[in-house]
Amino acid sequence: MENGNYLVVYLGILLALLSVATFFVIRQVWVTRRVETTLSDLQGKLTTEKGSAVEYYELGSILLDKKLYAQATVYLKKALKELSDEESENAVLVHNALGYSYFAQDQFDLAIRQYNEALKISPGYVTALNNLAHSYERKQLMPQALEAYEKSLATEPNNETAKRRSESLRKRLA
Numbered sequence: 001m002e003n004g005n006y007l008v009v010y011l012g013i014l015l016a017l018l019s020v021a022t023f024f025v026i027r028q029v030w031v032t033r034r035v036e037t038t039l040s041d042l043q044g045k046l047t048t049e050k051g052s053a054v055e056y057y058e059l060g061s062i063l064l065d066k067k068l069y070a071q072a073t074v075y076l077k078k079a080l081k082e083l084s085d086e087e088s089e090n091a092v093l094v095h096n097a098l099g100y101s102y103f104a105q106d107q108f109d110l111a112i113r114q115y116n117e118a119l120k121i122s123p124g125y126v127t128a129l130n131n132l133a134h135s136y137e138r139k140q141l142m143p144q145a146l147e148a149y150e151k152s153l154a155t156e157p158n159n160e161t162a163k164r165r166s167e168s169l170r171k172r173l174a
Helices: 003-048 053-065 069-082 088-104 108-121 126-138 142-155 160-173
Strands: none
Touching: 003 053, 053 069, 053 088, 069 088, 088 108, 088 126, 108 126, 126 142, 126 160, 142 160
């Protein structure tokens, strides 16, 4: 192959790599812009007027993603207050998110309370079971953590997190 052919192949590969990188950068900018616009719109609306449970939950979730846990807690509590009795499925999600917010702030007792509230509504909610077990672990309540992981595995036998953590806890407790 001549030097010119190598140059064309090299430039083609370089152009392809740059195109792929450009695509991912533009996509990330677009996603970030959309999230920031939603955040700004919701904050503006909810500071001036009362919103729905869904709006409070959405804002709380965005703030959780941005690791603004104290602010997320405020909006998630408002979402719980606005939920109607018919929206129990949504209440499960809000309780779990609120539990996560408390967990991230090292308020494990409050997190455990929220996860248990979610499980009262939906006993088979595996995410809340895993989160509850993790909270118990952080509080050094290993038997309760193992029990929660076992319940999670009973509901979803292929749950890798629960399998791995329960095996680890069994070894520690043995």
